[in-house]
Amino acid sequence: MIFLFANNAWLSVTGRLAEAGDHGLFGTGQNMVMGIQVNDMGVFLGIILGCMVGYLVNRLGNFKFNKYLAPYEGTKFAYLIIIFATILLAVIVTYVWPLINHGVNVIVSGMTSSGSLGFFSYGFLNRMLLPVGMHHLLWMPLHFTPMGGTAQIAGEAVSGAYNIWLAQLGSIDTVSQMHPAIGFLVNFGPTAFPLAIGLAFIKTAKPENKEKVKAIVFPAIILAALAGTTEPIEFLFLFVAPVLWLAHAVMFGFSFFISDVLGLKVMIGSIPETLPSLFVPTELGRQWLIIPIILLLAVMEYFIFKTLILKLNLPTIGRDVMEETSETNASVTSSNPQPDLGIIVNGLGGVDNIVEIYNCYTRLRLDVKDASKVNINLLKTFPSSGVVDKQKHIQIIIGLGVEELRESLEAYVEALQQGTITLSKNNNLGSIYAPAHGEIIPIEHVPDDVFSNKMMGNGFAIKNHDGNVYSPVDGTIVSIFPTLHAIGLEDKQGNSLLIHMGIDTVDLKGAPFTLSVKEGQTIKKGDLLATIDTHAIKAANKDDMVIVLAVENFVGNLLITQGNVDTSTEIYQF
Incomplete structure (x- = not known):
C-alpha cells in the first residue's frame, strides 16, 4: 500500500498519469488498483517488494543502537528503512516501468506482423513471463x-x-x-x-x-x-x-x-x-x-x-520419498507434557529469562530477557518444523496446533513459578559423556569433511588424550569394525553411537588398537573400551583424536565447546 500510494502520488505530481482511451488503460502501462492509478506491474511488483523486504530485514533486523534508542533497534529500525526504501522504489518505477512497457509493446507489435512465427513467440513468451506475473502485459x-x-x-x-x-x-x-x-x-x-x-x-x-x-x-x-x-x-x-x-x-x-x-x-x-x-x-x-x-x-x-x-534425473513430484503429513507438525500430549515443555523452558534459559509467550497462526513466539542464555540447539530438539533465532525473540514453527501448545506452555511456566512442579535440567532423550581425558573440539572443527559436515551425524571429538577410550553411555556394544578403529554402541534409549578412533586409521589395519570389549557386551558409562597406541598413529602421520557421533541425529546439543574434560563430564545431549 505504501508503494501504491507513493507511486500514484508521484505520477500525479509529475503529471504523468495516463489518459484512458476507448479501451480504458489497456496498453498504457498503468492500471487501477485499490481505486488509484498506478504503474501496472502486477505480480512482479510483489516479487520485487518481497525480495527487498527480505534483504533489508536480514541485514538490519539485528541492528543495535545506544541504550537510549534501544526501543527503535532491530526489526523496528528495519521497518523504518523499508518505508523509505519502498517510497524511493515507487518513484524510480515511474521512470523505469514505462521503458519496460514500451519494450513489451514493441514486441507485441512485432508478433502481429510476423505470421506463424509471431504466434509462436506469443505462446513462448506467455509462459516464460507467467512466473513473474508479467504475461498480462502481453x-x-x-x-x-x-x-x-x-x-x-x-x-x-x-x-x-x-x-x-x-x-x-x-x-x-x-x-x-x-x-x-x-x-x-x-x-x-x-x-x-x-x-x-x-x-x-x-x-x-x-x-x-x-x-x-x-x-x-x-x-x-x-x-x-x-x-x-x-x-x-x-x-x-x-x-x-x-x-x-x-x-x-x-x-x-x-x-x-x-x-x-x-x-x-x-x-x-x-x-x-x-x-x-x-x-x-x-x-x-x-x-x-x-x-x-x-x-x-x-x-x-x-x-x-x-x-x-x-x-536428467529431475526431482519432480513422486521421484523422492513422499511423507504422510498431518494437520499439525507437533503436539503436546495431555498425559505428560512436561518433558517436551521442559526442553522449551531450558532452551530459553529458564523460567526467569522468559518475558512473554504468545503465538500467531503457526508459530510459537517467545520473548526473553537475555539472548545469551538461549540454547537454540536444545530448542531444535523440540518436535517442530524449525526454530527462528531473532536474539531476544524466538519463534518455534509448530503448525495448526500452536495455540494448544501455547496454552500448555503458559500453564507449565505458571506451575514452575508457583513451585508446584520443578524443572529438570535433563529434558532430553540421552546424554553422552566424554570418552577420554583430553581437550574437546566441536564436530565442525574436525579436520575431515565427512565428520565436520555431519554426513554421519552430529557429535564432538577429544584430542590430546592419554590413549584410553571409555564408554560415554550405558548401553550395548553393537558392532566392532574389523580394523578395530571404530566401535558401534546403542544406549538404553536406543540411540546409535559411533566411537571413531583417529582419522584415516582404517589404513593401519587395527595395529594401534587394543580392545577391551566384544560385540553384544553390556557396558556402563566409564567402562574401558579400548587402548590406543597414540605414538604409532602419529608415526604414521595420522590424527589420533577420538570422535563420538550420534549416528543419524543431526540436531543434538553440545554442552561444552572448549577446554579439558574427563569421563565425568557431560558433553552432549540428544
Whole structure:
C-alpha cells in the first residue's frame, strides 16, 4: 500500500498519469488498483517488494543502537528503512516501468506482423513471463486493444482479438472469414498440456508414490480443463525443474504455431470457453482440428517431459520419498507434557529469562530477557518444523496446533513459578559423556569433511588424550569394525553411537588398537573400551583424536565447546 500510494502520488505530481482511451488503460502501462492509478506491474511488483523486504530485514533486523534508542533497534529500525526504501522504489518505477512497457509493446507489435512465427513467440513468451506475473502485459493488449487487430463487423470497428471473436460470433451468419487475430485465442494450455504433464509425473514416479501423485495431479488436470487455471499443475515443476518450464514454454509456443499453420481460427481454452466454437461453421473455424491437435500436443509434451525427467534425473513430484503429513507438525500430549515443555523452558534459559509467550497462526513466539542464555540447539530438539533465532525473540514453527501448545506452555511456566512442579535440567532423550581425558573440539572443527559436515551425524571429538577410550553411555556394544578403529554402541534409549578412533586409521589395519570389549557386551558409562597406541598413529602421520557421533541425529546439543574434560563430564545431549 505504501508503494501504491507513493507511486500514484508521484505520477500525479509529475503529471504523468495516463489518459484512458476507448479501451480504458489497456496498453498504457498503468492500471487501477485499490481505486488509484498506478504503474501496472502486477505480480512482479510483489516479487520485487518481497525480495527487498527480505534483504533489508536480514541485514538490519539485528541492528543495535545506544541504550537510549534501544526501543527503535532491530526489526523496528528495519521497518523504518523499508518505508523509505519502498517510497524511493515507487518513484524510480515511474521512470523505469514505462521503458519496460514500451519494450513489451514493441514486441507485441512485432508478433502481429510476423505470421506463424509471431504466434509462436506469443505462446513462448506467455509462459516464460507467467512466473513473474508479467504475461498480462502481453495478452491484454492483443486481446483488447488495436494492437491485436481491428475489423469492421456489422458496420462497426472492433479492436482486439477477444472483442473481434465475440463480434464475429454474434454475427456469424454474415462472416465470410474468421479474423487472423483470433489465432491469439487458440490456447491449448488448459486441455492438452495438463493431462500430458500429469501422466508423465505418474509414469516417472516411484512405484510406491504413484497413487499419491495421482491424488495430486488429477484434481489439477480437472481444474485446468473446467476452469482454465493451469498454475496448480505448472507450478509443480517450475521451481524444482526449470528446464521443464523451458520445454513447456517451447511447446506452448508450438501449439499457437501449428494452430495457425493448419488454419484453426476459433477460441480455445477451458472446456466452457471452447464450447462457443461449436457454433462456428467448420469451413470458417476448422474446429475439427481441435481433437487431433490436442492429441498431437499431449503426446509430444508427455514424451518430452518423461524423457527429460528420466535422462536428467529431475526431482519432480513422486521421484523422492513422499511423507504422510498431518494437520499439525507437533503436539503436546495431555498425559505428560512436561518433558517436551521442559526442553522449551531450558532452551530459553529458564523460567526467569522468559518475558512473554504468545503465538500467531503457526508459530510459537517467545520473548526473553537475555539472548545469551538461549540454547537454540536444545530448542531444535523440540518436535517442530524449525526454530527462528531473532536474539531476544524466538519463534518455534509448530503448525495448526500452536495455540494448544501455547496454552500448555503458559500453564507449565505458571506451575514452575508457583513451585508446584520443578524443572529438570535433563529434558532430553540421552546424554553422552566424554570418552577420554583430553581437550574437546566441536564436530565442525574436525579436520575431515565427512565428520565436520555431519554426513554421519552430529557429535564432538577429544584430542590430546592419554590413549584410553571409555564408554560415554550405558548401553550395548553393537558392532566392532574389523580394523578395530571404530566401535558401534546403542544406549538404553536406543540411540546409535559411533566411537571413531583417529582419522584415516582404517589404513593401519587395527595395529594401534587394543580392545577391551566384544560385540553384544553390556557396558556402563566409564567402562574401558579400548587402548590406543597414540605414538604409532602419529608415526604414521595420522590424527589420533577420538570422535563420538550420534549416528543419524543431526540436531543434538553440545554442552561444552572448549577446554579439558574427563569421563565425568557431560558433553552432549540428544
